[in-house]
Amino acid sequence: MEKFRGVDYYGIEALLSEEERMIRDAIRDWVETEFLPLVTEHHRAGTFPVQLLPKLGELGVFGATLKGYGCAGLNNVAYGLIMQELERGDSGLRSAASVQSGLVMHPIHAYGSDAQKERWLPALATGEKVGCFGLTEPDHGSDPGSMKTRARRQGDGYVLNGTKLWITNGSIADLAVVWAKGDDGEIHGYLVERGTPGFSTLDIHGKFSMRASITSELSFQDCRIPLENELPHVKGLRGPLGCLNQARYGIAWGAIGAATACYDWALQYAQQRVQFAKPIASFQLVQQKLVWMLTEITKAQLLCLQLGRLKDLGAARPQQVSMAKMNNVQMALETARLARDILGAAGIVDEHPIIRHMLNLETVNTYEGTHDIHTLIIGRDITGLDAFGV
Amino acid sequence: MKILVAIKQVPDTATQVKVGADPRLIDTAGITWIVSPYDEFAVEEALRIKEKRGQGEVVAVSLGPERVKEALRSCLAMGCDRALHLNDAAWNGADTLATARALAAVIKQEQPQLVLCGRQAIDDDMGAVTAQLAELLGWPCASWIMEEAVDAEGTTVRAARQVEGGLEVFDLPLPAVLAAQKGLNEPRYPTLKGIMGAKKKEIRDVKAADLGLGAEPSQLSVVGLEALPPRPPGRIIQGDVPTAVKELVRALREDAKAI
Numbered sequence: 001m002e003k004f005r006g007v008d009y010y011g012i013e014a015l016l017s018e019e020e021r022m023i024r025d026a027i028r029d030w031v032e033t034e035f036l037p038l039v040t041e042h043h044r045a046g047t048f049p050v051q052l053l054p055k056l057g058e059l060g061v062f063g064a065t066l067k068g069y070g071c072a073g074l075n076n077v078a079y080g081l082i083m084q085e086l087e088r089g090d091s092g093l094r095s096a097a098s099v100q101s102g103l104v105m106h107p108i109h110a111y112g113s114d115a116q117k118e119r120w121l122p123a124l125a126t127g128e129k130v131g132c133f134g135l136t137e138p139d140h141g142s143d144p145g146s147m148k149t150r151a152r153r154q155g156d157g158y159v160l161n162g163t164k165l166w167i168t169n170g171s172i173a174d175l176a177v178v179w180a181k182g183d184d185g186e187i188h189g190y191l192v193e194r195g196t197p198g199f200s201t202l203d204i205h206g207k208f209s210m211r212a213s214i215t216s217e218l219s220f221q222d223c224r225i226p227l228e229n230e231l232p233h234v235k236g237l238r239g240p241l242g243c244l245n246q247a248r249y250g251i252a253w254g255a256i257g258a259a260t261a262c263y264d265w266a267l268q269y270a271q272q273r274v275q276f277a278k279p280i281a282s283f284q285l286v287q288q289k290l291v292w293m294l295t296e297i298t299k300a301q302l303l304c305l306q307l308g309r310l311k312d313l314g315a316a317r318p319q320q321v322s323m324a325k326m327n328n329v330q331m332a333l334e335t336a337r338l339a340r341d342i343l344g345a346a347g348i349v350d351e352h353p354i355i356r357h358m359l360n361l362e363t364v365n366t367y368e369g370t371h372d373i374h375t376l377i378i379g380r381d382i383t384g385l386d387a388f389g390v
Numbered sequence: 391m392k393i394l395v396a397i398k399q400v401p402d403t404a405t406q407v408k409v410g411a412d413p414r415l416i417d418t419a420g421i422t423w424i425v426s427p428y429d430e431f432a433v434e435e436a437l438r439i440k441e442k443r444g445q446g447e448v449v450a451v452s453l454g455p456e457r458v459k460e461a462l463r464s465c466l467a468m469g470c471d472r473a474l475h476l477n478d479a480a481w482n483g484a485d486t487l488a489t490a491r492a493l494a495a496v497i498k499q500e501q502p503q504l505v506l507c508g509r510q511a512i513d514d515d516m517g518a519v520t521a522q523l524a525e526l527l528g529w530p531c532a533s534w535i536m537e538e539a540v541d542a543e544g545t546t547v548r549a550a551r552q553v554e555g556g557l558e559v560f561d562l563p564l565p566a567v568l569a570a571q572k573g574l575n576e577p578r579y580p581t582l583k584g585i586m587g588a589k590k591k592e593i594r595d596v597k598a599a600d601l602g603l604g605a606e607p608s609q610l611s612v613v614g615l616e617a618l619p620p621r622p623p624g625r626i627i628q629g630d631v632p633t634a635v636k637e638l639v640r641a642l643r644e645d646a647k648a649i
Binding site for chain 1: 580581586
């Protein structure tokens with residue numbers, strides 16, 4: 001297949017600034033040269049190329065929208081374009097950047113003390129330190145408010161007990177941002193460093209999705225941390241949900257990357273693959289699939305761009321982020337499935353990127369708020385009625 | 391130490407170039423433009439020299455239409471300090487000698503101690519500007535550079551160039567012109583901060599009159615561009631291996647006259 005050509009059916013390129021385009025192109029080149037040659041091998045082995053994390057840090061990907069602490073201070077559209085390009089590589093690559101930026105650096109920046117910011121943000125920005133985010137528990141996924149993990153005050157520290165599951169980069173993280181209920185019954189954020197007694201991690205194996213990404217379980221057994229490791233400026237579910245809102249925004253863009261990778265590949269394949277003495281792209285049913293993919297990608301691009309502009313104005317509502325995450329991931333998943341179909345049997349082997357994206361997107365559809373939960377968030381927003389089953 | 395890097399904006403390596411409506415020009419519709427890869431080695435090397443010496447200035451310069459600013463902006467994003475854009479209708483269709491004259495004039499104004507460029511641009515592969523430029527300046531020149539080291543005083547540069555089966559090592563007094571070959575270095579990716587910072591750096595438009603030059607008709611005129619004829623389809627030799635091999639050898643000998 002020829003090099004990825006970009007997908008822009010509606011001249012959206014003209015709506016981007018020169019810097020935004022340069023940033024997109026720089027990350028696209030990087031993914032093409034440094035990441036894509038490695039991905040099949042890591043996908044097969046079920047490993048993540050951890051050596052790339054400092055390189056991403058050097059580029060300035062981590063915490064790219066933050067100001068100060070060595071961060072680039074980009075706008076939200078530029079950040080979105082970065083996520084898009086990373087996920088054109090692999091959802092696991094984008095996840096690593098999403099977690100570090102949206103779920104680790106963001107809460108420290110937004111809710112942390114000055115000392116916490118000074119200590120962690122510069123090292124997380126360069127990728128010298130890796131972070132993870134512990135919210136989901138084995139028995140509490142979509143309903144994090146019912147979490148069981150507790151942080152009890154004991155003398156000059158907190159003692160954590162509980163288990164967190166499905167944690168990206170858990171076992172390689174130097175720092176975990178852990179959400180637990182305190183003595184006041186409210187959810188608080190705690191910074192737990194690797195090596196703290198009582199804190200252990202275990203990787204999850206047997207995944208058929210997000211294989212080129214590390215997914216772990218975090219376990220806290222009488223894990224004692226100093227008082228100053230609590231994030232001082234947030235209390236309640238609003239804390240973790242604020243982080244998820246950041247990460248969901250990145251996912252909405254990332255999904256476009258995965259979808260365009262599948263679409264461009266399937267289009268080229270269909271133009272080259274000959275059956276019944278014609279390229280299969282000449283058949284109406286194949287064209288219908290390609291047209292559906294391109295139309296949905298175009299809609300998703302416009303949705304994200306406007307969401308990013310709103311976010312830059314400080315006017316994006318979480319429900320709007322939910323809509324973009326919900327829509328774009330479903331569109332990407334469906335695009336990947338149709339692309340797989342167009343490739344026929346070839347679509348199931350990892351010589352082509354399609355099946356990898358398709359399987360990854362099953363995870364993306366579920367994590368950071370499932371498709372169904374986002375539907376209910378928007379449903380509640382427009383009807384004023386809560387359908388969360390309580 | 392002041393270093394000037396001359397770069398050219400060329401179509402992306404993945405572009406399938408088509409002959410334009412004017413058969414002397416390529417069709418530029420839909421082309422993605424990049425900094426010619428050999429020139430990127432030159433930019434990278436200039437930045438490394440500056441970083442190693444702890445001080446200095448790297449100036450990127452390019453001749454061409456308005457779109458060339460994007461290529462210069464990429465050089466600024468990589469770390470060049472400022473850029474000069476030789477941007478004047480007088481240089482439309484400039485051949486290598488006219489380009490070299492314009493560069494020589496700007497170099498006389500800027501007075502860098504070292505000029506770096508790629509060994510050739512990857513679009514027309516002419517590879518003439520470097521030598522013409524050095525000649526016009528009366529400076530020493532070495533091309534296909536694989537390694538270089540400027541001495542501590544900044545008076546000479548030792549350069550190793552690729553020759554058949556090995557390296558040839560030169561000492562050149564500065565100022566000098568060096569042309570980069572692949573392998574000189576691995577160009578950096580522009581960082582996001584670098585890209586954001588590039589917008590604040592200067593790209594100065596330079597007109598022919600600023601250099602005391604008039605319109606110079608190109609001595610070399612392009613008569614036409616022709617696409618290569620499409621390749622004839624390959625032939626698959628059928629049959630069992632011994633027969634197929636015999637047929638292959640016969641075809642290579644008698645039809646293709648390759649052996």
